[in-house]
Amino acid sequence: MKSISLIQFLIEEKRAGHINSELSLLIEVVARACKRISVAVAKGALGGVLGNAGTDNIQGEAQKKLDVISNEILLEANAWGGHLAACASEEMDDPQPIPDAYPKGHHLLLFDPLDGSSNIDVNVSVGTIFSVLRCPDDIDEVLAEHFLQKGTEQVAAGYVVYGPSTLLVLTFGHGVHEFTLDREHGSFVLSRRGMTIPAQTSxxxxxxxxxxxxxxxxxxxxxxxxxxxxxxxxxxxxxxxxxxxxxxxxxxxxxxxxxxxxxxxxxxxxxxxxxxxxxxxxxxxxxxxxxxxxxxxxxxxxxxxxxxxxxxxxxxxxxxxxxxxxxxxxxxxxxxxx
Missing domain, CATH: 3.40.190.80 (D-Maltodextrin-Binding Protein; domain 2)
Known part of the structure; x- marks a missing residue:
């Protein structure tokens, strides 16, 4: 079977009319940031990233060093591409606007930069979760209230698992697809298309x-x-x-x-x-x-x-x-x- 890269998949989704160029770029940027997080997670103690950061997040929970690192990676990656109006993180009190020096897009990004971070120090799989919303039109400043949209308004969502392999699972509202990070080539490759959950389970x-x-x-x-x-x-x-x-x-x-x-x-x-x-x-x-x-x-x-x-x-x-x-x-x- 011919391998399909994430970029090729996104181009196909654009041609099918499921997404626009700005949303495609947003997903590419998030995927690239998650590759950097994957490298940091994989280094573990060798990278000096284990243990607590000595700070608490907005929920009053102790932050791990990798919580802070992952948050910074996602913020930096999404600041300058022109595909976002603002982003919000589980680790921050308030939304992060795009700096005035850069163009602003028409989407809002929310993310949990490192879900399951209590497992970091014992080498159990952790991950990143993200959600994409449309930014309301004709607003001068993005506020927290503009993120408060029902889940039905999401235009994309996904998660990345940092485990034995790094996996990206993604939906645009037209099925769920899995991509596996090919570490030799540095790209996500489609590994499962149209994933389904059985109605019955034990x-x-x-x-x-x-x-x-x-x-x-x-x-x-x-x-x-x-x-x-x-x-x-x-x-x-x-x-x-x-x-x-x-x-x-x-x-x-x-x-x-x-x-x-x-x-x-x-x-x-x-x-x-x-x-x-x-x-x-x-x-x-x-x-x-x-x-x-x-x-x-x-x-x-x-x-x-x-x-x-x-x-x-x-x-x-x-x-x-x-x-x-x-x-x-x-x-x-x-x-x-x-």
Whole structure:
């Protein structure tokens, strides 16, 4: 089979009318930045990039050195190409405008520069997640409010896995495609076209250490999975948990499963654990395009109207049949209390 580079794929997407030149350039720049992040991750201790940076991000979480490095790489790469109006990062309080010295484009970029960074020091797969929105027309200054668009407004989303191989998974709303970094040639090459998530699965990913804090419908659902073939579901389920969203979701996009980070008593006031704009929306876009489903346990993630740049939500995503079941349990529980 003839190999197709990312650049060739983007040209094909332009010819098909799926994207314009500016969005194509944006994806090329993000991919190039992620190649630099991949090199930094691969060096590990030899590059002096392990350990804490001694700073906290906007969420009050301790930043790893690679969090800061990855954030700087993405900001620098996207500053001067003329394809962006502004960008926003999970690691920064406010959006980053494009410097006045450079031309400005018509897109907004949001990213989690290094998802799963708590795993860096133990050499477990980590990744980058990104989402692209259109910038509203006729505005002089891009503010946080201009990023607060529903997930359905995304024009592109993707993630990169820094693992045994470096993989880019991408959607423009016309299917999901995987590219593998060819390290010898320094380019991403199409390795899977039209990825699909099976509707049924027997795998789930969740942090069971939090079980005692979960709501009743979540307790019911996991209890049924744990009961296996002798329980109400009539079959055995396996748990897989990497604690790196990119790695867990990529497994699901590749072979099916469900990823769940539910609401629990400790995080109820903040709304959930994962960030809507940087994690939930782009992953929901990818999962839905692959034939899966993504909800908060009660409603479609991409239908939510964001209220803040760093808003958090519960996340249930993956194989459609299982997401339908656990979402129904939450809605039934709400109805019973009404």
């Amino acid at each position: 795998e789930f990913a969740v942090n069971m250490a939090n079980q005692r804090h979960w709501e009743a419908p979540m307790q019911r659902y996991i209890g049924e999975l744990q009961a296996g073939s002798t329980g109400p579901r009539g079959r055995d389920f396996n748990m897989r948990w990497v604690a790196s969203m990119v790695a867990d979701v990529h497994r699901i996009v590749t072979r099916g499963g469900v990823f769940i980070y539910p609401l629990d008593a400790r995080i109820r006031e903040q709304g959930g654990k994962l960030r809507l704009m940087y994690e939930a929306n782009p992953m929901a876009f990818i999962v839905e395009q692959a034939g899966g489903a993504a909800t908060t346990g009660r409603e479609r993630i991409m239908g939510l109207q964001p209220t803040g740049l760093h808003q958090r939500v519960p996340v249930f995503l993956g194989s459609k049949d299982e997401i339908d079941v656990v979402t129904r349990y939450h809605l039934e529980s709400d109805d019973s209390r009404a």
